[in-house]
Amino acid sequence: MRCAVRHGGRVAPPGRRASVASPTSTGGSWSAREPRPDPVSTRSWPRPSASWRRSNPGWRPRCTPRHARLRPIACCASASVCRPSVSTDCMPKPRIMTRCPPSGAVMEVTVERPVVGGRMLARHDGRVVLVAGAIPGEHVRVVVEQAKRDVLLAKTVEVLEASQDRRSVRGVSGCGGRTFAHVAYRRQLQLKTDIVRDAFRRTGGLDLDEPLSVVASPERGYRMRARLHVDAERVGFLEEGSHRVCDLTNSGQLLPKTxxxxxxxxxxxxxxxxxxxxTIELAEDLAGDQCVLHLPRSGDIGGAADGWRALAEVPDVTGLTTEAEVGAVGPRVLAGAPVVTxxxxxxxxxxxxxxLTLRRHAPAFFQANRYVVRELVTAVADLVSGAEVVDLYAGVGLFAVCIAARQGGHVTAVExxxxxxxxxxxxxxLLDPVVEVVRAPVETYLKRTPRLTGASVIVDPPRAGLxxxxxxxxxxxxxxxxxxxxxxVATQARDLRALGLQGYCVTRVQAFDMFPNTPHVETVVLLEQSGSPTSSPALRSPSAPARVSSATRNN
Structure with missing residues (x-):
């Protein structure tokens, strides 16, 4: 076996002399633009031509720093016949890992903690395993659903050592909105607290120095807004991680009559x-006495005239709408009243x-939990101050209108x-001229309004964040x-870090369980100016996170 030798920062093939390796002896040639090497000095070795590396089996690309020490290493069975080569001490060590388990592989793991998204973190042979259907502290047998380079996605098939917080699941366990259904509700609130803390620390560089309590919600009948899916057999929710429609009966998310x-x-x-x-958009009022259905469609609704007439005659349906005609304002009314109030x-x-009343059509965005929405609005209203309030992503005006009715001043609602x-x-x-409506993207409004000094701004963006x-x-x-x-909470933590770079400091955090039996949690964060924008983060790095206070509530 031939070994490469390094001289003066360049790699050349071994020759028959210890001091100089002749390129012609190995079938290569020096570049015509470079001088032949000085046989005495090794500092003037020229760069070999491209043909040289192809014609010499002993050549290998240099992957070590120029200041690497030259020491003999054993590179063949008889080290005495090899010339000195670069020591491998400073070469990058390959990461030794076991073979990645394929999809369908079965293994046993011990669950450590929850992560954003609802799965639980475990480890197996140096790899992170994100497990569905488990509780921290449990020892479970799982099957791999998807194998990535460093992360395995798996689901629980057998609980070997169960947590005392595990409970039996009523209804279809795999139906949407039931990710945490197997966990006792009080433990669910603790898991959501851990998820918020973990996301804030890892992504936002924030460490909550006080207990964070999640405002609890009744588990059953909390939804007053839902998206139903339709196939040729049924109407219901989608199964977790699939496009199959499942029977939502006894799922507990809707009122029994719904x-x-x-x-x-x-x-x-x-x-x-x-x-x-x-899909069918369903909207109810707080009491559940009004129910409006909205039918988005890809075809002609007239082809299903008998079907939608039958829907309008279903007991407890107070209104039925579909997509608006071209140029019309608001959905097209098929039957009954198009809004809930x-x-x-x-x-x-x-x-x-x-x-005063607050109205909304079924396709309009609105908070989904009928039991916690009042506490959410109260928390947001208590955090704003001053006579000028700007509500970005205002929706139908839940925050803007309620705050205007409570404190007056001037409220701008952007949607x-x-x-x-x-x-x-x-x-x-209803509150004109206290509330001013601006129909525009938030980006456009902020471009037209360069200064908001003295104002309180509310942002309630989509799941993707700002x-x-x-x-x-x-x-x-x-x-x-x-x-x-x-x-x-993950995209919010990302945005909090960005705002921290611009001189804003998180001073209060509150959490609300708007979706029981799921990993989702609604968070309300107050940021106040802490100084002028800087090039270094105002929020510390995760290794030394900033400490902020959190509001506590008894659940």
Missing amino acids: ERLVERLGSQAPALARAGVR DSLASFLPSDGAGN RDSSSVPDLRSNAA SREVLTRLARARPDRIVYVSCD
């Missing part, structure tokens, strides 16, 4: 599927609420979604306070 209503809708599933209806005082009691703007304008008209442009322009506008409402 579950019976959905069961009756299933009789019209074949006709709706033929007409191109793939609630008194403004039911969300935030105040002298200004009086007999671009065509399904929410009609309701926002209708609700804001865009880079919104983060930049919002920080430049320098509002006194930012109240950040989010249903995705």
Whole structure:
């Protein structure tokens, strides 16, 4: 076996002399532009031509720093016949790992802690395993669903050592919104607290120095807004991780009478599927007395006239709508009343609420939990201050209108979604001119409004969080306070770090269980100015996280 030798920072093939290796002896040639090497000095070795590396089996690319020591190493069976070569002490050591288990492999693991998304973290042969259907502290047998380079996705098939917080599951366990159904509810709240703390620490560089308590919710009948899916056989939710429609009966997310209503809708599933209806948006009022269904479609709803007429005649359905005609404002009404309404005082009691009501169409965005929404609105209203409030991503005006009725001043509500703007304008008209509606993307509004000094800004963005442009322009506008409402703690933590770089400090954190039996948690964070923008993070790195206080509530 031939060995390469390094001279003066260049690699050359071994020759017959110890001091100089002749390139011609190995079939290579020096570049015509470079001089022949000095046989005495090894510092003037020229760079070999491209043909040289192809014609010499002893050549290997240099992967070590130029200052590496030259020491003889054993590179063949008889080390005495080899020339000196670069020591492997400074070469990168390959990472030794066991063979990645294929999908379908079965293994046993001990679960450590929860992670964002609802799975539990475990380890097997040096790899991270994210397990579904387990509880921290349990020893379980799992089957690998998907194998990646360093992470395995697995699901529990047998519990070998069960946690005392494990409980039996009622209804279809794999139906959507049931990820934590096997966990006792009090332990669910603890897991969500751990998820928030972990995300804030790892992604946002924030360490909560006080106990964080999640506002609890009744587990059953909490949903007053839902998206139902339609196939040729049934109407229901989707199974976790699939596009199969499952029976939501006894899932506990809807009121019992609403579950019976959905069961009756299933009789019209074949006709709706033929007409191109793939989803049904369902909206109820707080009490559950009003129920409006909205039918998005890809085909002509007229082809399912008999089907939608039958839906309108289903007991407890108070309204039925479909997509608006071209140029029309609001959904097309097929039957009944197109909106559900609630008194403004039911969300935030105040002298200004009086007999005012808040309306919404079924496709418009609105908070889903009928039991916790009041506490959420109260928490946001308590964090704003001053006479100027800006509500970005205002939806139908839940925060903007309630705050305007409570404290007056001037409230600007910014929204671009065509399904929410009609309701926002209708609700804001009740308090005109206190509430001003701006229909525009948030990026456009902030571009037109470069300064927000003295204002309190509420942001309640989609799950993806704030865009880079919104983060930049919002920080430049320098509002006194930012109240950040989010249903995705990971993207929120990412945005908090970015705002920390711009001189904002997190001073309060609150959490709300808007979706029991799932890993989702709603968080409300207050940020206040802590100084001018800097090039270094105002929020410390995860190794030395910033400490902030969290609001505590008794559940």
